[in-house]
Structure formats: C-alpha cells, structure tokens
Amino acid sequence: MATGEAVRLESVRKDYGRVTALDGVSLSFPRGGFTAVMGPSGSGKSTFLHCAAGLDRPTSGSVRLDGQELGNLSETQLTKLRRDKVGFVFQAFNLLPALTVEQNVVLPLRLAGRRADRRRVADLLGHVGLSDRRKHLPGQLSGGQQQRVAIARALVSRPAVLFADEPTGALDTRTAGEILGLLAESVRDGLTVVMVTHDPVAASYADRVVFLADGRVAGELLQPTATAVAERMTHLGAWADRMPVGGF
Structure with a gap:
C-alpha cells in the first residue's frame, strides 16, 4: 500500500447562509485506502464530498489534495x-448516449486535449470486464455495465483519488457487489477511494468507515462489517437527534 495522505481536511467549515453544513471537520485519507463516509440524512456527506474534491470551497479551514492546498488555487488551477x-x-452514470463505451471512457482525455493511450484504454476495459463491449452504446448496456464504464472513465487519467457518491444506489444487490468489488480491487492496485454511501453492506467493502452527524465527525470504524456499521448508524441517528438544531 502507498504511504502518506491523499486528502486532508483541517477544521473545514461550510456555511450556506445561516445553515452550517460542515462544522469543523478534520479528517485525513491515506493513499491506497478505501474509506466510506456515512451519516444520517442531512449530516453533511455530500457537502463533505464536494469540499474534499475541490468542487466547492469551504467557508473556513483547509483542504489538501495530493499535497496541494486547494485554497491557494485559482478556479483555473482548481479545474x-x-x-x-x-x-x-x-x-447517475452520466454517460453520453451517442458515444460508444470506448469513446465515453476517453472523453476526459479528449476534453483535456490529451491523447488517449490505446493500450491503457484496452487494459481498463479489460479491468472492468467490458473488452467485448467497447463499441456498444450506453443504451445497449445494463445498469451495472454502464457503471463499469463510468469507473473506467474515472480511472483513465490515473487520478490520485476517486470520489464516489452513492455509486451503487441505482443497482441491484448482485450488481452492486460486483461494482464494489471492482473498487476494492482498484484500491489494491494503489488507488485511493472515498465513497459516500447510506448502505451498510456497501460500506463493509471499505477498509474504514467515517461517520458524520450534524456536520461533524461522529467516529469511525476500522475493518467494518455490515452488521457493525448498521448498529453504529442506528446509534448515530439517536445521537444526531440530540444535537442542536442548525446542522445540514
């Protein structure tokens, strides 16, 4: 496993008017780790993901991604x-329906003005089990296959971190297990995955689960099982109910 931190949040606060979505969150995510982020509805999971990935700027605090302080970057540099x-x-898979599987996968490179490495693309399609579907359109694929295309597209630029937001929410149980197994396999190959989910079974594929409640860190669980995660979430809901009103 790679060493060091892929992402670090220090005292991150995010306000939307009078509503505090994140309230002093400090977390780090190791390189080559698979972390699930969970919490009751309205706990700040999506806001956390947006701030950690540089999609939104925190009101205060700092975020470092792959060694870079995001607060110091211009919008162009951040992009x-x-x-x-x-x-x-x-x-949502967010595939372009008029493009083939292969064209969807290489789209981020084309948009960046970079040439696609055909061997890399072929390896990725093999990795996600779609070598024989590269010329198919998204409408000719199952939901699970479309999500595999989305994962290959996310990996094509060799990212430092993959952020996943409910990646199996639209899939049946068996297909979801295949997708989660694919993410776990990518982690063993050195990728860092941070996944927001509401599903204890999905979270059990991670090395670690971080819990949020009312915009704050409410604990974590290492080497989680679905049963342990479900139990913690049950207690967390009760704990969150006792928190002061005003969280998001």
Missing part, C-alpha cells in the same frame, strides 16, 4: 487539478 488528479463516480 486542472480536478481534471488531472480526481476521478468521480456518481449514482
């Missing part, structure tokens, strides 16, 4: 860093 260092996988 380049996201393009070069960050991969994204969402619940």
